[in-house]
Amino acid sequence: MNDASPALENLLTETRAFPPSPEFAAQANVTADEYDEAVADRLGFWADRARGLLTWQTPFTTVLDDSRAPRYDWFTDGRLNAAYNAVDRHVEAGNGDRVAILWEGEDGSERRITYAELAAEVARAANAIAGLGIQTGDRVAIYLPMIPEAIVAMLACARIGAPHSVVFGGFSADALHSRILDAQARLVITADGGFRRGAASPLKPAVDDALAKGGTDVEHVLVVRRTGGDVAWTEGRDVWWDDVVPHAPAEHEPVWVEAEHPLFILYTSGTTGKPKGIFHTTGGYLTQCAYTHSAVFDLKPETDVYWCTADIGWVTGHSYVAYGPLVNGATQVVYEGTPDSPHKGRWWEIIQKYGVTIFYTAPTAIRTCMKWGEEIPGGFDLSSLRVLGSVGEPINPEAWMWYRRVIGGDRCPVVDTWWQTETGAIMISPLPGVTATKPGSAQVPLPGISARILDDAGEPVGDGQGGYLAITEPWPAMLRGIWGDERRYAETYWSRFPGRYFAGDGAKYDDDGDIWLLGRVDDVMNVSGHRLSTTEIESALVAHPWVAEAAVVGASDETTGQAVVAFVILRGGDEITDLPTGEDGGEAIVQTLRGHVGQVIGPIAKPRSILVVTELPKTRSGKIMRRLLRDVAENRAVGDVTTLADGGVMDLIQQGLAKG
Numbered sequence: 001m002n003d004a005s006p007a008l009e010n011l012l013t014e015t016r017a018f019p020p021s022p023e024f025a026a027q028a029n030v031t032a033d034e035y036d037e038a039v040a041d042r043l044g045f046w047a048d049r050a051r052g053l054l055t056w057q058t059p060f061t062t063v064l065d066d067s068r069a070p071r072y073d074w075f076t077d078g079r080l081n082a083a084y085n086a087v088d089r090h091v092e093a094g095n096g097d098r099v100a101i102l103w104e105g106e107d108g109s110e111r112r113i114t115y116a117e118l119a120a121e122v123a124r125a126a127n128a129i130a131g132l133g134i135q136t137g138d139r140v141a142i143y144l145p146m147i148p149e150a151i152v153a154m155l156a157c158a159r160i161g162a163p164h165s166v167v168f169g170g171f172s173a174d175a176l177h178s179r180i181l182d183a184q185a186r187l188v189i190t191a192d193g194g195f196r197r198g199a200a201s202p203l204k205p206a207v208d209d210a211l212a213k214g215g216t217d218v219e220h221v222l223v224v225r226r227t228g229g230d231v232a233w234t235e236g237r238d239v240w241w242d243d244v245v246p247h248a249p250a251e252h253e254p255v256w257v258e259a260e261h262p263l264f265i266l267y268t269s270g271t272t273g274k275p276k277g278i279f280h281t282t283g284g285y286l287t288q289c290a291y292t293h294s295a296v297f298d299l300k301p302e303t304d305v306y307w308c309t310a311d312i313g314w315v316t317g318h319s320y321v322a323y324g325p326l327v328n329g330a331t332q333v334v335y336e337g338t339p340d341s342p343h344k345g346r347w348w349e350i351i352q353k354y355g356v357t358i359f360y361t362a363p364t365a366i367r368t369c370m371k372w373g374e375e376i377p378g379g380f381d382l383s384s385l386r387v388l389g390s391v392g393e394p395i396n397p398e399a400w401m402w403y404r405r406v407i408g409g410d411r412c413p414v415v416d417t418w419w420q421t422e423t424g425a426i427m428i429s430p431l432p433g434v435t436a437t438k439p440g441s442a443q444v445p446l447p448g449i450s451a452r453i454l455d456d457a458g459e460p461v462g463d464g465q466g467g468y469l470a471i472t473e474p475w476p477a478m479l480r481g482i483w484g485d486e487r488r489y490a491e492t493y494w495s496r497f498p499g500r501y502f503a504g505d506g507a508k509y510d511d512d513g514d515i516w517l518l519g520r521v522d523d524v525m526n527v528s529g530h531r532l533s534t535t536e537i538e539s540a541l542v543a544h545p546w547v548a549e550a551a552v553v554g555a556s557d558e559t560t561g562q563a564v565v566a567f568v569i570l571r572g573g574d575e576i577t578d579l580p581t582g583e584d585g586g587e588a589i590v591q592t593l594r595g596h597v598g599q600v601i602g603p604i605a606k607p608r609s610i611l612v613v614t615e616l617p618k619t620r621s622g623k624i625m626r627r628l629l630r631d632v633a634e635n636r637a638v639g640d641v642t643t644l645a646d647g648g649v650m651d652l653i654q655q656g657l658a659k660g
């Protein structure tokens with residue numbers, strides 16, 4: 001089990017609890033009754049939510065079809081369209097003038113987009129994409145910064161039933177290429193660039209490089225103009241968004257798809273070197289996104305101003321920027337840039353400016369802001385806030401308390417929401433009007449969700465005990481598979497505990513039966529709330545000609561939760577002639593290898609430190625013992641080495657480090 005979790009140390013001593021105020025509880029969207037309702041009839045509960053929160057073109061009669069388990073199908077005979085649910089129906093209901101997106105550019109530019117305007121823009125984009133030959137079922141890769149066109153592009157794809165595959169703009173050309181190939185995307189939607197930390201940062205060159213690697217089915221690249229920078233142009237392939245979208249008709253008949261029609265693919269790191277294309281379908285996903293967005297954040301669409309800081313390149317940006325809030329008719333802030341640009345109070349300034357009432361962010365950001373000092377948020381009026389959310393990694397009680405006190409003025413409930421790319425939507429979280437929240441705990445499965453902590457043998461553990469988190473009943477927003485790899489889906493998630501979904505997280509019940517997440521138990525790291533695979537970074541390192549072997553671990557880090565630490569063995573022999581030597585040689589090697597990982601995967605995967613060693617600790621069967629390396633990386637006494645093939649290796653590594 002991953003013993004690096006900051007939540008673990010505090011778990012035994014944390015006894016604080018914060019019940020909702022009577023005023024909050026009295027106005028909350030959801031009361032404790034919903035737990036009982038869902039226990040009494042789980043499928044009926046979800047069927048009601050699906051009917052109440054979505055508009056169906058053909059109503060469903062089947063709720064759950066488990067005949068193909070572990071592939072579970074929801075609302076199978078119903079038909080609907082995601083974009084229609086996110087936009088058009090709000091206009092039809094008379095809310096076309098409501099602001100959907102309050103967009104703030106990093107450079108201070110602003111755009112206010114109403115639901116009526118969004119509906120027209122999505123329809124135009126859908127027509128333009130269809131004009132480029134994209135049909136229902138075709139895949140479209142989206143590689144965009146946080147600009148409104150990113151959301152428009154996703155919805156336009158959804159409107160014609162073309163599954164989108166959003167690739168985070170921080171990923172490299174290599175990573176983009178492999179994702180385009182795997183999904184066999186026919187179109188890429190990108191921009192000339194975006195603004196980050198005060199500078200224009202180009203995006204299109206990565207698309208050009210990715211496509212130059214060949215083998216793809218991409219016929220067109222649709223390019224949004226954002227920075228105005230120069231771009232290379234491939235005639236016949238590349239098309240400016242501005243040349244086709246604004247001229248396209250603002251009417252488009254949505255394609256009514258079956259509930260199980262794929263809505264999107266999103267690649268995430270697993271325990272092997274190859275990212276998994278997690279795919280989600282339409283009806284169940286939207287149902288749970290909409291329900292959780294309303295229940296967990298207590299959204300009042302007429303009055304709230306909601307802001308989730310996630311990028312659309314991650315699942316949080318899909319479920320709680322693009323789909324959940326829009327399906328619920330919310331008004332939301334979308335911000336292009338980083339929290340420190342042009343100053344460290346930028347987020348709080350935005351909250352003050354727009355009167356944000358619900359704020360959803362990641363622990364790593366909260367810890368960073370803590371480090372900057374509370375006088376920075378203290379300089380802004382944050383009194384509009386009423387609910388705070390956290391997602392992406394365990395939040396340590398200290399950061400939770402700071403968030404509640406400094407940002408929430410001791411008045412806002414803090415909801416720590418546990419879920420995954422695979423679960424599609426929030427699974428374990430307090431309900432702000434019901435639960436007495438505890439600093440650092442995600443606490444309870446939501447109504448309609450069945451989760452248990454199991455021991456090694458798959459038996460449920462009791463209060464006060466720890467084990468592996470499993471989801472014991474299918475849920476509407478669950479992944480439907482790994483794109484193109486059904487076997488890997490069954491093996492990864494359903495073989496550890498047959499019949500139950502294995503989440504890959506360690507967890508523990510406290511004495512009240514509340515759940516505390518303890519971090520990953522597999523070879524997946526969580527750096528700043530982003531999932532990275534140890535194996536994937538190892539493969540990237542070994543692909544460099546200087547590297548013979550590599551082992552990567554996630555070491556606990558005060559700000560980012562975990563940080564990437566790599567141990568590498570360099571190649572000997574005469575064939576390597578360009579290895580830097582001399583006094584600065586070591587540093588030059590490390591910098592080159594860090595840059596190399598950045599290039600293969602993306603800057604987020606660059607190791608915080610790289611240690612050059614002569615041996616790696618391995619079991620007799622040859623498996624790298626990452627547990628021991630984690631001890632070294634975290635400066636702990638090295639644990640049990642008795643299963644090591646060569647017990648002296650750890651001494652060697654530690655001596656080497658002591659010298660270095």
Ligand code: PRX
Pocket residue numbers: 268315316390391392393394395416417418419420421422442503504505517518519520526529530531
């Ligand atoms: O380890 C858990 C952690 O993030 C993993 C899922 O990562 P990803 O698919 O990228 O999705 C992140 C955003 C939903 C989980 O397996 N995780 C996520 N939220 C929490 C968390 N760990 C503890 N507490 C959370 N609230």
